[in-house]
Amino acid sequence: QLQLQESGPGLVKPSETLSLTCTVSGGSISSSSYYWGWIRQPPGKGLEWIGSIYYSGSTYYSPSLKSRVTISGDTSKNQVSLKLSSVTAADTAVYYCAKHQGVVVVTPFDSWGQGTLVTVSS
Amino acid sequence: EIVLTQSPGTLSLSPGERATLSCRASQSVSSSDLAWYQQKPGQAPRLLIYGASSRATGIPDRFSGSGSGTDFTLTISRLEPEDFAVYYCQQFGSSPFTFGGGTKVEIK
Numbered sequence: 001q002l003q004l005q006e007s008g009p010g011l012v013k014p015s016e017t018l019s020l021t022c023t024v025s026g027g028s029i030s031s032s033s034y035y036w037g038w039i040r041q042p043p044g045k046g047l048e049w050i051g052s053i054y055y056s057g058s059t060y061y062s063p064s065l066k067s068r069v070t071i072s073g074d075t076s077k078n079q080v081s082l083k084l085s086s087v088t089a090a091d092t093a094v095y096y097c098a099k100h101q102g103v104v105v106v107t108p109f110d111s112w113g114q115g116t117l118v119t120v121s122s
Numbered sequence: 123e124i125v126l127t128q129s130p131g132t133l134s135l136s137p138g139e140r141a142t143l144s145c146r147a148s149q150s151v152s153s154s155d156l157a158w159y160q161q162k163p164g165q166a167p168r169l170l171i172y173g174a175s176s177r178a179t180g181i182p183d184r185f186s187g188s189g190s191g192t193d194f195t196l197t198i199s200r201l202e203p204e205d206f207a208v209y210y211c212q213q214f215g216s217s218p219f220t221f222g223g224g225t226k227v228e229i230k
Contacts, residue, residue, distance in 0.1 A: 106214050106215055108169055109159075109167075109169060110172075110179075112167060112168070114165075
């Protein structure tokens with residue numbers, strides 16, 4: 001059974017870079033040939049797609065965050081990572097990693113991690 | 123960017139009643155590119171419906187989706203206690219992949 005687990009600092013200072021890792025177990029991010037995405041949810045608010053990556057490195061980013069986001073994959077560790085630079089309080093959210101349903105990016109998210117809360121504060 | 127507007131914001135119903143949730147898109151969305159998710163407090167979203175009307179694995183048949191173009195509907199035929207949650211629609215055919223603001227289904 002596929003499991004996704006986000007990890008990283010729960011507190012980040014303004015202007016610094018938020019770094020999170022999603023560890024996938026029960027399946028390989030390379031051999032399964034799916035896209036993997038990051039989604040965030042500010043406390044009490046709705047969902048926002050951040051970006052997605054294929055194991056080969058092909059990436060898609062939300063235009064509103066593209067200038068600050070980098071998503072990468074490490075097939076040797078079976079991990080997908082998110083970096084968001086120059087954070088502000090508006091970046092405070094629960095961050096989820098999720099698997100796209102299909103081998104193309106234009107598919108919904110059918111497996112999700114439990115999410116990790118990141119607070120931006122000095 | 124395609125904006126998805128969900129209505130109503132909150133739906134107050136009793137167990138056993140029928141729930142009808144709406145998702146309206148600011149421009150036409152292919153039916154194959156529309157999904158619905160359920161989210162309970164403290165949990166990650168769960169995929170319910172994809173392709174506007176196909177149930178995801180393990181989703182009971184009291185959940186159904188319909189619609190096309192700019193108007194989509196999620197129907198829960200008879201509410202069970204575990205169905206009280208927040209529901210989101212999502213389009214993934216056009217980047218950025220956007221979500222609606224959610225409809226909360228609460229116990230009346």
